[in-house]
Amino acid sequence: xxxxxxxxxxxxxxxxxxxxxxxxxxxxxxxxxxxxxxxxxxxxxxxxxxxxxxxxxxxxxxxxxxxxxxxxxxxxxxxxxxxxxxxxxxxxxxxxxxxxxxxxxxxxxxxxxxxxxx
Amino acid sequence: xxxxxxxxxxxxxxxxxxxxxxxxxxxxxxxxxxxxxxxxxxxxxxxxxxxxxxxxxxxxxxxxxxxxxxxxxxxxxxxxxxxxxxxxxxxxxxxxxxxxxxxxxxxxxxxxxxxxxxxxxxxxxxxxxxxxxxxxxxxxxxxxxxxxxxxxxxxxxxxxxxxxxxxxxxxxxxxxxxxxxxxxxxxxxxxxxxxxxxxxxxxxxxxxxxxxxxxxxxxxxxxxxxxxxxxxxxxxxxxxxxxxxxxxxxxxxxxxxxxxxxxxxxxxxxxxxxxxxxxxxxxxxxxxxxxxxxxxxxxxxxxxxxxxxxxxxxxxxxxxxxxxxxxxxxxxxxxxxxxxxxxxxxxxxxxxxxxxxxxxxxxxxxxxxxxxxxxxxxxxxxxxxxxxxxxxxxxxxxxxxxxxxxxxxxxxxxxxxxxxxxx
Numbered sequence: 001x002x003x004x005x006x007x008x009x010x011x012x013x014x015x016x017x018x019x020x021x022x023x024x025x026x027x028x029x030x031x032x033x034x035x036x037x038x039x040x041x042x043x044x045x046x047x048x049x050x051x052x053x054x055x056x057x058x059x060x061x062x063x064x065x066x067x068x069x070x071x072x073x074x075x076x077x078x079x080x081x082x083x084x085x086x087x088x089x090x091x092x093x094x095x096x097x098x099x100x101x102x103x104x105x106x107x108x109x110x111x112x113x114x115x116x117x118x
Numbered sequence: 119x120x121x122x123x124x125x126x127x128x129x130x131x132x133x134x135x136x137x138x139x140x141x142x143x144x145x146x147x148x149x150x151x152x153x154x155x156x157x158x159x160x161x162x163x164x165x166x167x168x169x170x171x172x173x174x175x176x177x178x179x180x181x182x183x184x185x186x187x188x189x190x191x192x193x194x195x196x197x198x199x200x201x202x203x204x205x206x207x208x209x210x211x212x213x214x215x216x217x218x219x220x221x222x223x224x225x226x227x228x229x230x231x232x233x234x235x236x237x238x239x240x241x242x243x244x245x246x247x248x249x250x251x252x253x254x255x256x257x258x259x260x261x262x263x264x265x266x267x268x269x270x271x272x273x274x275x276x277x278x279x280x281x282x283x284x285x286x287x288x289x290x291x292x293x294x295x296x297x298x299x300x301x302x303x304x305x306x307x308x309x310x311x312x313x314x315x316x317x318x319x320x321x322x323x324x325x326x327x328x329x330x331x332x333x334x335x336x337x338x339x340x341x342x343x344x345x346x347x348x349x350x351x352x353x354x355x356x357x358x359x360x361x362x363x364x365x366x367x368x369x370x371x372x373x374x375x376x377x378x379x380x381x382x383x384x385x386x387x388x389x390x391x392x393x394x395x396x397x398x399x400x401x402x403x404x405x406x407x408x409x410x411x412x413x414x415x416x417x418x419x420x421x422x423x424x425x426x427x428x429x430x431x432x433x434x435x436x437x438x439x440x441x442x443x444x445x446x447x448x449x450x451x452x453x454x455x456x457x458x459x460x461x462x463x464x465x466x467x468x469x470x471x472x473x474x475x476x477x478x479x480x481x482x483x484x485x486x487x488x489x490x491x492x493x494x495x496x497x498x499x500x501x502x503x504x505x506x507x508x509x510x511x512x513x514x515x516x517x518x519x520x521x522x523x524x525x526x527x528x529x530x531x532x533x534x535x536x537x538x539x540x541x
Contacts, residue, residue, distance in 0.1 A: 056375075063389045068200055068245040073384045075295045076308050087384045 004113060007074060007092060008038045014089040015107050019044035022053055024105065037094075038111045046105050054100050060086040061096035061109060124196035129207055129388070132359065133192045136352065137214070140185035143348055148178025157183060165220045165262040166334055166506035168462055170419035172218060173338035177345075180218050180419055187223055188214035191252055194230070200248040204386035204395065204434035209252035211399075211430025216255075218419035218426075220509040225258035225265075228280040232287020239288075247291055254290040256313035256510040258283075260320055263507065267329070282320075289316055301520035303383035304480070306435045307473040310513015314504050321505035331505045337462055339416035346417060349407045349425065356400030356429070360393055369394040380479030381435040388433050399432035402441070406469060409445065413468065415460040424469025431472070440479035440486070441472045447490025455494070467494040470512030474519060481527050492519045 012031055019027050024044030032039040066073065070092055077088050090096075093109040100106070126134075144153060156179025160171050171180040191213045195206060213221060233251040237244045244251070265279025294312035305311060324331055360369050372394030379385050387395045406425040407417070415421055428436060448471040452464040459465075471493040478486020497515040508514055 060390065063386075064201075066201070066203060066389070068243065069203060069205065069249060071242075071246055072249050073205070073386075076298045076383045077303050085380070085382070085385065087386060087390070091384070091386070091389065 003074075004038070005033065007070075008033060008040065008111065010074065011038075011089045011092055011109065011111065012040050012042070014086055015040065015042045015109070018057065018086050018089075019046070019105060019107070022046050022049060022057075022105065035113075037113055040109050040111075042107045044105045044107075045103060046100075047103060049100055049105055054098055054105070057086065057105075057107070058096070058098040060090045061093065061098065061107070063087070063090040065094050066091040124193070125199045126196050127202045129202040130192050130196050133207075133210055134189060136355065137185040137188040137192070139352070139355075140181050140188070140214075144178040144181035144185065147181060147344060148176050152176055153178040153182055156180070161222050161224045162266055163262060164266050164334070165222070165225060165259045166331065167220065167259070167501065167509065167511060168336065168420060168466075168506075169220055169259075169334050170218070170336045170338050171220075171222075172341060172419040172422075173336040177341055181348075183222055184214050184217035187217040187221055187226065190223055190226075194251070195248060198243075198245045198248055200245050202388065204388040205249050205384075206252070207388055207395070208430040208432075208434040209249055211433075212427050213252055213255070215423040215426025215430070216509055219423040221255050221258050222262075225261040225279075225283070226255040228261050228283025229255045229257060229287035229290070232284040232289070233291055234287075235284065236288045236291050250291045250294060250309065253294075253309035254287050254313075256310055256508055256513070257286045257290070257317060257320075259507050259509065260286055260317070263324075263331070269329075286316055286320065297517065298383070301517045302524055304476045304520040304524055305473055305513065305516045306381070306383065306431055306476065307470075307510050307513025307516055308383070310473070310508065310510025311517030313508040313510055314500070314514025314517070317504040317507035320507050321503065324505065333506045335462065337416075337420065338418040342411070342417050345422065346407065346411070349403065349417070349422075353400045353403035353407070353429070356396045356403065360396035360398075360400060362393075365393055368392075369397055373397045376437050377439045379435075379437070379440075380476055381437065381440045382476035382480055383435065385435045385476075386433075387435075387437075395433040398437050399429045401438060402432040402436060403429035405438060405441075410465065410469065413449070413460050413465065415465040420462060421465060421469065424466065428469065428472055436472055436475050440475040443478040443483035443486025444471045444474050444490035444493070447471075447487035447492075448494045449490075450487065451491035451494035463498050464494065466512060467497045467515075470497075470510075471516070473513055473516040477520065477523065477527075485523070485527050489519055489523055492523060 024046040026045040028043045030041040093111045096109045156175030160175040160183050191210050230251045233247050233254050237247045261279045261283035264282045265276050267275050294309050297312045372391030376387050406428040410421045448468045457464050471490045474489040477489040500515040501511040
């Protein structure tokens with residue numbers, strides 16, 4: 001899989017940018033590159049997050065993965081993740097869950113990686 | 119290119135029906151003999167900027183050319199089984215629009231073959247380069263120019279044209295992959311910027327080889343009524359799809375959300391909001407048509423390309439709220455230059471400056487106006503260095519505007535965090 005590390009770093013950056021956009025200045029990350037998949041968990045301390053913001057985050061991260069266009073979108077999106085939009089991360093991950101307990105926003109995404117046989 | 123059983127997703131079926139409508143309009147406009155004759159002129163033209171195919175081959179032939187090229191684009195996507203998304207829909211509309219103004223089935227194919235060769239070279243599926251393949255024919259005048267040079271044996275020229283087309287097609291994915299670093303995703307016409315860079319080298323080669331490039335200016339202005347009816351029906355059909363009773367409420371909700379996006383790459387409205395894009399596309403198309411006519415410009419091949427491009431990018435980055443500031447800035451600058459407001463260069467700049475809409479979406483309407491004004495200022499100068507080989511010359515100019523303007527904007531915002539500036 002070409003550029004595996006770089007792409008996962010971009011997903012992490014996009015999620016962190018989004019959390020910051022929502023008001024989270026303290027974030028904890030768990031970043032795992034495993035043989036078959038990558039697993040990223042971000043927990044951000046955000047007080048008073050609206051249910052609409054949570055729903056929007058969930059919907060964007062659960063866009064169907066676009067394997068064919070992933071490379072292209074990754075190329076054209078530039079190098080900054082400053083706008084807080086999660087579109088690129090959404091098309092690059094297979095599953096995503098978003099939860100909020102009134103104080104901590106938890107975003108958990110999994111990206112299946114192509115193995116050499118594929 | 120791996121062809122399997124084609125998969126016709128709904129947006130592809132909708133596009134094919136639309137292009138069937140184009141063909142019907144073609145035969146309403148002209149007789150089959152006129153269309154055949156016009157199509158021959160279009161395919162054998164050198165197609166450099168500005169070649170309005172309506173002026174060259176007539177209304178019917180241009181409409182049929184657009185129908186053929188658009189249908190071929192959709193079939194290519196269906197056969198390589200690319201799932202539809204905003205960028206593919208935008209690229210199909212852009213290709214169709216530029217089929218009134220520089221693209222035809224002959225000069226597109228070698229370039230797409232070049233992209234396919236690059237995919238093979240990279241040992242990747244062609245479907246991963248489908249978007250680039252649709253957009254790469256920004257350099258299609260290169261194929262026509264070399265193929266119909268009129269200096270050597272016609273068959274040899276034809277072969278040279280195809281070979282050069284394949285070569286530049288091979289280069290487009292490489293260059294387009296890095297040009298985004300220049301504009302940071304704020305230029306929606308990224309391949310136009312890449313095409314501009316490549317065409318500088320092509321233009322330099324032709325100059326050094328002693329080949330004189332004669333820039334044409336074919337510009338028709340006598341089909342306003344017919345094309346206005348055509349565009350109103352076309353945009354109306356998009357609005358109808360967006361307002362179908364079964365999805366009306368969801369689409370209207372989705373459309374409200376589209377209007378909140380900055381539009382910066384990647385803003386794929388189709389993946390996020392589905393058929394709500396048709397509302398956006400139809401509305402943008404009608405607004406662009408009204409703007410063109412209000413400014414006193416004719417509806418012709420060139421303005422149709424602009425209107426179709428705006429419409430297509432309604433699925434991928436543009437909406438009225440991020441387009442109006444750049445258009446306003448472009449009109450403001452056009453009022454101050456020596457050309458009439460409705461001159462070809464000004465009207466092209468006004469329609470195509472919307473490639474910079476993400477600047478307005480991200481940084482506000484004032485910076486959007488400045489972006490539009492700067493675009494109008496430089497587009498003519500930037501176009502000359504490419505000798506008319508790059509059809510998306512406005513994308514080339516927009517790249518330079520973003521390159522200069524975005525760092526300036528950021529320097530004004532220095533010291534503030536993202537949240538402070540964006541919320």
